[in-house]
Amino acid sequence: MAIEVRDVNKSFGTTPVLRDVSIDVESGSLTALLGPSGGGKSTLLRVIAGLEQPDTGTVHISGVDATRLSPQRRNVGFVFQHYAAFKHLTVFRNVAFGLEIRKRPKADIRKRVMELLELVHLEQMADRYPAQLSGGQRQRMALARALAVEPEVLLLDEPFGALDAQVRKELRTWLRRLHDEVHVTTVFVTHDQEEAIEVADTIVVLAGGRVEQVGSPAEVYDNPANPFVMRFLGPVTEIGGNLVRPHDIEISADPQEGGTAATVSRIVRLGFEVRVELRIDGKDAWVQVTRSFADQLGLKPGDTVSVRPNPGARSLALAAV
Numbered sequence: 001m002a003i004e005v006r007d008v009n010k011s012f013g014t015t016p017v018l019r020d021v022s023i024d025v026e027s028g029s030l031t032a033l034l035g036p037s038g039g040g041k042s043t044l045l046r047v048i049a050g051l052e053q054p055d056t057g058t059v060h061i062s063g064v065d066a067t068r069l070s071p072q073r074r075n076v077g078f079v080f081q082h083y084a085a086f087k088h089l090t091v092f093r094n095v096a097f098g099l100e101i102r103k104r105p106k107a108d109i110r111k112r113v114m115e116l117l118e119l120v121h122l123e124q125m126a127d128r129y130p131a132q133l134s135g136g137q138r139q140r141m142a143l144a145r146a147l148a149v150e151p152e153v154l155l156l157d158e159p160f161g162a163l164d165a166q167v168r169k170e171l172r173t174w175l176r177r178l179h180d181e182v183h184v185t186t187v188f189v190t191h192d193q194e195e196a197i198e199v200a201d202t203i204v205v206l207a208g209g210r211v212e213q214v215g216s217p218a219e220v221y222d223n224p225a226n227p228f229v230m231r232f233l234g235p236v237t238e239i240g241g242n243l244v245r246p247h248d249i250e251i252s253a254d255p256q257e258g259g260t261a262a263t264v265s266r267i268v269r270l271g272f273e274v275r276v277e278l279r280i281d282g283k284d285a286w287v288q289v290t291r292s293f294a295d296q297l298g299l300k301p302g303d304t305v306s307v308r309p310n311p312g313a314r315s316l317a318l319a320a321v
C-alpha cells in the first residue's frame, strides 16, 4: 500500500473537518477524492502531504509512519489549482529547480528535464517564461516539476480547477495517459464527478468530513452505498419511493406490470437524449430516453404513461434510510 490513512480526525477550532477517516491508496493507482465543497477533500490531501497535522490518527507512506514527518521528508510532489511558478525562471529552470537544489550533475538535470518536458508535451516551450504559457500549459509544467524529483506519491489539489471547461477535459484525458506511462501513485482532489469517473481507478467519496464510500468508478456509480452517493455521482429521480437513475426507467404508453402511472409535463430535447418530465402523485420525476425511442413513443404533454425501473436497475429505497 502506498498510502494508509488510519482513523484521522481533524478540527479547525471547534469545527470537525475530518472524522475517523481511514483510506488505503494502492501503489501505482490513480485515486480521486471526490465530494462537495467543504467536505474535507483538501484537508485530507494536506494531511497526507504533511501540510496539516491530524489531531488523532496516522498516515503511513510506503510503509513508513509519516504522521510526524515534515512535507520535505515525505517524498511527495504536489500541484495546486493556482500553481506558483517562478516567474523570472524559464520553463526549463522551473522544472529543473528541485534537481538543482539537490545539486545533481548538470548533464543529468538537462537529460531529466528534457524527458519530463517531452512527457508533458512542452519540449518546444523550454525557453519560455511562465507568463508566456496558457493556463493548461502552466499546469502541465507544474506536473513536470512535481515529477522531477521522483516523488513516491503525487498529490493534486483540483489541478485543473481554474481552467475553462474545454481545456479541463483535454487535461483529464492527458492526466490519465500520463499516469499510464509513469505509474506514480497519484491522489487528486475534485468536486466534479465526471472528472473522477473518467480519470480515476478508485474514487473516495468524502462528505461532511466522512468517507461515504470507496470503490471503482463503476462500483460507486452502479452500487452507491447510500442516497447521498447516488445523488452525488449522477442524475437521479424518485419513483414509487425509490431513488433511480433516469436512464434506468422503462416508460410505456400502456400500463405495465409493477408500473406507476405518471403524467407527462414537458419533453426536453437535448441532442441525442430526450428528457421526459413527469408528475407522479403531485411530485416531479423524469426519465431519460434516446431521441429515436421518444419519437417512437410520440409523447406529448398531458399524456398518461406508465413508468417502472428496468429489471437490472439499481434503486435505493428512500423510506429505509
Ligand SMILES: Nc1ncnc2c1ncn2[C@@H]1O[C@H](COP(=O)(O)OP(=O)(O)OP(=O)(O)O)[C@@H](O)[C@H]1O
Pocket: 012, 013, 017, 035, 036, 037, 038, 039, 040, 041, 042, 043, 044, 189, 191
Ligand atoms: N486552515 C483552516 N482554518 C479553518 N478552517 C478551515 C481551514 N481549512 C479548511 N477549513 C474548513 O474546513 C472545511 C473543509 O475544507 P476543505 O478545503 O478540506 O474542503 P474541500 O472538500 O476541499 O472543499 P473545497 O472543494 O471547497 O476546497 C471547510 O468548512 C473549511 O472552511
